[in-house]
Amino acid sequence: MPELGFIGAGIVGTALAVKLSIGGYRIVAISSRSQTSAKKLAGAISGCRAFNKNQDVADASELVFVTTPDDSIASVVSQIKWHAGQSVVHCSGADSTDILEPAKKLGTQVGVFHPLQTFASVKQAIENMPGSTFTLESEEPLLNTLKNITATLDGHWIELKASDKVVYHAAAVIACNYLVTLVKLATDLWQTFNIPPNQATQALLPLLRGTIHNIETIGIPQCLTGPIARGDTGTIRKHLNALQKTAPTLLSTYRELGLQTIPIALAKGKINQHQAHELEAILKQLN
Secondary structure: OOOEEEEOOOHHHHHHHHHHHHOOOOEEEEEOOOHHHHHHHHHOOOOOEEOOOHHHHHHHOOEEEEOOOHHHHHHHHHOOOOOOOOEEEEOOOOOOHHHHHHHHHOOOEEEEEEEEOOOOOHHHHHHHOOOOEEEEEEOOOHHHHHHHHHHHOOOEEEEOOHHHHHHHHHHHHHHOHHHHHHHHHHHHHHHHHOOOHHHHHHHHHHHHHHHHHHHHHOOOOOOOOOHHHHOOHHHHHHHHHHHHHHOHHHHHHHHHHHHHHHHHHHHHOOOOHHHHHHHHHHHOOOO
16 A cells, blocks of 8 residues: 555545545645644544645655645645656546646656545545545556545545546536535525524425435436426416515526426426426416
């Protein structure tokens, strides 16, 4: 196993370093914009040292994970004197190995190791990591090393080309970040009948868990329920009328989500083309 170093001791870097240390990897060096964070992480891992300079981490490690904010990766990597025989990997979802070109030119192997997971806190990141998918971009022998690291983290891996990364990351944002937005919009509506956000969230969570469970066990499109899945045009009209009165700013979002749901309902086979066209007309305000 290569000796690992981490530049960046935020949530992602800390979670990966802790999990890999538990899995048997030697984490030998940490640096961060916050010396407090670097010392805290180093203190939690046997045999690890915190450094003031990123160069010291690169000099001490065979494989360096750059776990800084995405916008800082290229700058951090370009300021380090890399050498042949070592490797550097970043953990950005939207960026490819192209931003590691300064290191590659110096003979360093480069790669991307992106955890497809939400990291709201270190504790949650460590708990959520097993079973996650990790997106890899690299060449051998580093690619095989990253696959082994994925196995240590009890994860799965996929390979992506550089040209696929931005769309891949946009998909992750839709599935994760915008789910938070949708729940926020739903809890806002509950406030129109005087149910506070915390109570609304707790009431909606079992519904959300049930939906995720159905996606996992039944799959799309069969897990789709609700008025569009049933071809229930009357309910859709009622929703639009109610939103027009109580939350008109949500109308365009509701309409677009409904239009995107019609093809799923068709694929499920519970509505026909005539019903689909009728739903589309209502959502587009054509009748």
